[in-house]
Amino acid sequence: MNSSSLQIRLSGLVRCSSNTAAHTNVCRAVTAFDIGSIYSVGVGDRRPPHGQRAASRDFFSHCHPRLLMNSLRSLLAVFVPSWLAARLTRYSPLPIRFIVGYGFMAHGYAKIIKHPENFATILHALGVPAPHLMAWATIVVELLGGFAILIGAFVPLVAVPMIVVLLVATVTVHLQYGFTSIKLMAVVNGVPQFGPPGYETDALYVAGLIALLFSGVGPLAVDAILESLYARVAMRSL
Template identity: 30%
Template sequence: MNWLVGQYYRLHNGVFGALRHVDWLAPLALRLYLVPVFWMAGTQKIAGMESTIEWFGNAQWGLGLPFPAVLAHLAAYTEAIGALLLLIGLATRWVAVPLLITMLVAAWSVHWQNGWAAIADSGAEEIAVRLGTARDILREHGNYSWLTEHGNLVVLNNGIEFAATYFVMLLALLFTGGGRFVSVDYFLARLYPRSGTARTKMLD
């Protein structure tokens, strides 16, 4: 048994140990995935700031948050500026923190009451009936083939799935940073090493 375990870990270390040479790919992929997500969310809020403030503050059809003007500007510019910083990998860990908070607020205030799924389960009877009715109406009164040319009709459930996914991705970046070789943070860290690192180099 010990021999098998040893053989497994030798194989494991041999195959996956080489990945350390390209460990910068994972944080780079996370950053590049999140950039358009936050850029579009932030710039859309900024472009329609008056509507954004109304949505943040209105308790009847919006979020009903206190200080809506302040929070709307904070959310919008955190997302837009955060996207730019993620793009170049500058202050990656620092910007992950307010973006994490933004995702928590979004999950709690916007999506929580809708459960987990972002897209409603089309197999559920209630959803299937609504989709079937929508298809019948569109086939009769609209150009159904054109409307569904690039994808099927779905019912938006608006659950926490996407917010939770982005939260997990940002949490990973909080711990990994922007990545070796592919972030401004990496090169700044080499220019300005921590005092302990600098002292070690002097002693070597």
């Protein structure tokens, strides 16, 4: 772009600055390219005339506060709940899926590492019938159910046995210790000592599963890919 064309553009912008409405429109329309072009006038063979430099400073002295306010409004819009909800609602099930799925898998894996027989002994001490069968059933539900929730597959189907496992754990173990799961009792030699956990964690997992049942699994899910298949099966069953 040569100096004469830039001078025409700059003079036109400065003339608009005398009119408030036009000046507002010009300020909103200025792009990074326009600003860079105006500032780069004369960088090369010669500097721009003194009058043109003064006009450029006058233009940016008017536009800079307005551009700053527009940028600030755009930044603050990110913190408006309705603005976020309008754009991110479809992704809201993802954090629930990831934490519930990973949490169940972590508990099932821990029971495998510590040997299922030990878990069966614990169930027997709690008075759970068929402790060996229930131990393996719980591990399978936690591992496979957690993985299914993580990838968003067959969520309405796997959520039922997962909720049953949580309710059994609540009734047989955690309910008698109240609501709070984390009970810091003391710190001995720098090591925190905790009391028996309540049913808080069980309730949070149940709430997460129910939320997925009510709202759907969201994007990046196997169920979203199989939605048409589910619809055909439902039509045939009617």
